[in-house]
Amino acid sequence: TKIQVGVLAGVETLWESRETSRGQDQDELIELLVREVNAARAARPDAVAVGLGIPATINQERGEAVSAVNLPMLNLPVRDVVSERVGLPVFLDNDGNVAAYAEYLYGAARDRPTMVMLTIGTGIGGGLILGGEIFRGATGAGAELGHVVIQVDGPPCQGNCPNHGCVESLASGTALGREGHAAAESAPDSALGKVLAEGKEVDGLAVTEAALAGDETAIGVFDLIGSRLGVACSSFANIFEPEVIVIGGGVIAAGDLLLDPARKEVRERALRPMNETPIAAATLGNDAGMIGAAALARTELLKAG
Structure with a gap:
């Protein structure tokens, strides 16, 4: 599983890290994700929200993955777990959705x-x-x-x-x-x-x-x-x-x-x-998911007021 983390302003990447997880179980994958988000926060303390795009079918109400082929996160409240660990609001969606959102906004x-x-x-x-x-x-x-x-x-x-x-x-x-x-x-x-x-x-x-x-x-x-x-x-x-x-x-x-x-x-x-x-x-290549997840977080944060 490839994990790409960035701090973005629109399509401008202010900070970025890429990691590859191999064989991790659910807890190890969450730890890696939290570690990368915290590294992003340390590099850019002005980050105000987290957008996550994951290759899974998402239940939006519960903020969890309910079906996934290659992701050990089933029935885990990913949104709330990560939010509690990193101290920021988290917005979760399917990776295909956020990539489409990025191509719509910028691509x-x-x-x-x-x-x-x-x-x-x-x-x-x-x-x-x-x-x-x-x-x-x-x-x-x-x-x-x-x-x-x-x-x-x-x-x-x-x-x-x-x-x-x-x-x-x-x-x-x-x-x-x-x-x-x-x-x-x-x-x-x-x-x-x-x-x-x-x-x-x-x-x-x-x-x-x-x-x-x-x-x-x-x-x-x-x-x-x-x-x-x-x-x-x-x-x-x-x-x-x-x-x-x-x-x-x-x-x-x-x-x-x-x-x-x-x-x-x-x-x-x-x-x-x-x-x-x-x-x-x-046109956005491998960055579409990251760009779209960040854009989703911004949009949802603005909706929430």
Whole structure:
């Protein structure tokens, strides 16, 4: 689990620290988080609130994670525990939500108050901004966009998701690596095939590097992944009629090799005028979550008066 802590004024980072936790249990992870926040406070005593974005389904009323694939914080009142330990108000949300909020305020969806964001990594996170507000559903657990089914007989999803054929299982970074490995086996003379022959791992990064270098096999993998992504985006376009769909995460390094197939699917599958919904690359990179969490804390603090 990567932990990124910063003190921010808008998009300006006044202080920052990055840590990686490996194998920690719940108590150890909280200790690491509190230690990093306290270090931020020591460096910038003018910090007035804490925003937390975590990869989990959040119950907003209780301020706790109720479902998570890779986070040992289930049913722990994270918001209140951290607030008590650091002596500041804490505002908790899903990491996809805060990344979307950042892109809406400062990034690819600036001045577009109705937007959808997908963050593609090991899985697929998502966030919805509707009318300039984060949409969370009835209890705060909504907008799990990565678990929209695009192939009912597809591969099983990850973690505690009971579905098959979720867009996460078919178009995530994990899926990119899986399809890349299969393509490498089928095309031993390709750049990907040579990576495999050398005993190296054919993961998402290897597929991206090969595609950007012009390897047709790797480009074909991105065409497949992008098309699957576009099927999901077509549904999001029809349901929400967003002003833009923003795609972020590590695989966005492939740029239009990923986005063009997705755009094609939206043009062909979505109803008019939603089939004209633009799909844009995120612009805030790995800082989106940190920026959005800080912005959320500021917004909620102002609301509270």
